[in-house]
Amino acid sequence: TKEQLEKIFKSMSKFRVALDAALNSIEKRVHSYDIPGDGQILAPGRLNVTDTQQNEGADDLAELSVWEVLPWPVLNHILSFLHTNKECIDLANLSQVSTSFNRAVKEFLGTVKNRPGIEEVVMDNTEEGLMVEMLLFSSNLPFYNLTNLNWSRFERSKSE
Amino acid sequence: PNVKLVTSDNEEFVVDFRIAKMSVTVSRLMEAMNMSETDDASLLSNSIPLPNVTKAVMARVIEWCEKHKNDEPKEEKENDKRGRTTHVVSDWDKEFLKNDEFGRLCQLMGAANYLEIKGLFNDISQTIANMIHGKKSDEIAEMFNIHCDLTEAEKKEIRKKTAWCED
Numbered sequence: 494t495k496e497q498l499e500k501i502f503k504s505m506s507k508f509r510v511a512l513d514a515a516l517n518s519i520e521k522r523v524h525s526y527d528i529p530g531d532g533q534i535l536a537p538g539r540l541n542v543t544d545t546q547q548n549e550g551a552d553d554l555a556e557l558s559v560w561e562v563l564p565w566p567v568l569n570h571i572l573s574f575l576h577t578n579k580e581c582i583d584l585a586n587l588s589q590v591s592t593s594f595n596r597a598v599k600e601f602l603g604t605v606k607n608r609p610g611i612e613e614v615v616m617d618n619t620e621e622g623l624m625v626e627m628l629l630f631s632s633n634l635p636f637y638n639l640t641n642l643n644w645s646r647f648e649r650s651k652s653e
Numbered sequence: 654p655n656v657k658l659v660t661s662d663n664e665e666f667v668v669d670f671r672i673a674k675m676s677v678t679v680s681r682l683m684e685a686m687n688m689s690e691t692d693d694a695s696l697l698s699n700s701i702p703l704p705n706v707t708k709a710v711m712a713r714v715i716e717w718c719e720k721h722k723n724d725e726p727k728e729e730k731e732n733d734k735r736g737r738t739t740h741v742v743s744d745w746d747k748e749f750l751k752n753d754e755f756g757r758l759c760q761l762m763g764a765a766n767y768l769e770i771k772g773l774f775n776d777i778s779q780t781i782a783n784m785i786h787g788k789k790s791d792e793i794a795e796m797f798n799i800h801c802d803l804t805e806a807e808k809k810e811i812r813k814k815t816a817w818c819e820d
Contacts, residue, residue, distance in 0.1 A: 567766050570774070574740065574782035583782075589790035589811050591801050 572601040654690050656683065657700035664708035665700065672718045673701070677769035705767045710760050717773050720745060724772075740775045750780050755796060 575583045588598040656673035658666045670690050673679045679701055688695040703711070742750075753761065758777055765774040785793055794801055803811070 567762060567778075571778045571781050571785075574778050575785060583786050583788075586788065586790045587785065587793060589803070589808065590794045590797070591799050592803055592807075594793075594799075595803070595807075595811060 568597055569601055572598065654693060654696050656688070656696055658711065659700045659702050660706050660708045660711045661704050662708050664711070666711055666715060668715055668718075669722065670696070671722050672715065675718045675722065675770055677771075678767060679703075703768070706764045707760075710764045713761055714764050714768065714770065714773065717746075717749060717776075718770070720749070721772060740779045742776050742779050746776045747780075750776065755781075755784070 572584065572587075575587075584598050584601070588595045654670045655667045656670055656679070658668060658673065658679065660666070673683065682701050683689075686695070686699050686701075688699055690696075706714070750758065750761075758781060762774065762777040762781070765777060784796065788796065790801075793799075801808075
């Protein structure tokens with residue numbers, strides 16, 4: 494009957510939503526380990542979370558891994574906010590925090606390097622030298638022709 | 654019209670349709686369920702399950718959305734050719750996020766990521782980036798409560814590579 498069909502359709506809709514939600518959850522979880530480069534999962538750093546504002550679920554938060562709460566795409570997004578002319582120093586500092594962060598920064602720089610146009614920027618060297626320097630400290634990246642580096646400009650930028 | 658959202662801890666939030674639509678994830682789910690603004694019956698008879706968001710975090714997300722529901726849709730700036738991202742956090746948003754501990758910010762950011770609320774996601778990213786900005790590695794480690802697992806030799810090697818940015 495029409496009513497039965499409607500009932501079935503409604504059940505199917507609910508199932509579809511539940512399935513979508515489950516797939517979305519799985520996709521996010523898988524994607525959180527979808528690290529560009531060699532594909533290895535970052536070693537977790539431990540994060541103690543205390544909750545003084547809202548207590549619901551606080552117990553579940555104790556001792557979460559940084560990478561569980563900040564999966565790779567999210568961390569990568571944060572690093573992109575640090576990736577400005579002067580804040581590459583922040584990336585250098587981050588790389589010294591732990592093995593995980595060292596790798597995260599390197600992976601991030603790897604994604605930067607692979608963006609279209611980035612090589613031209615490095616090679617033409619007409620603007621800030623810091624971009625080149627940022628890439629320099631990540632030794633696992635294949636490097637470039639540095640003979641024309643504008644060191645005086647770099648020194649000036651560094652002192653600002 | 655209102656939409657019912659159900660969190661992982663089975664709390665039901667009834668929110669304005671416009672607020673629900675601020676989340677790309679919720680929008681997609683509503684489409685999948687044939688829920689539309691003009692069809693009250695579809696809105697009343699269905700609820701959207703959000704298994705990755707807890708009640709406490711959802712309340713914060715809704716608070717942010719309430720504030721921004723009338724915002725003009727602004728075109729996000731594309732990253733420049735060096736991949737640098739720029740985002741200005743408004744005074745209200747700074748105030749909204751300033752008392753959140755890092756752990757709470759991470760949770761909120763996880764929810765913004767899952768729900769695909771770009772404005773909130775960018776606000777928190779910028780806030781965390783600001784927290785990192787200007788801090789030495791040991792200060793960052795303390796903030797994140799991370800035990801440094803680098804050996805002395807590894808530290809030395811990294812310092813050597815990053816010597817250009819030392820004071």
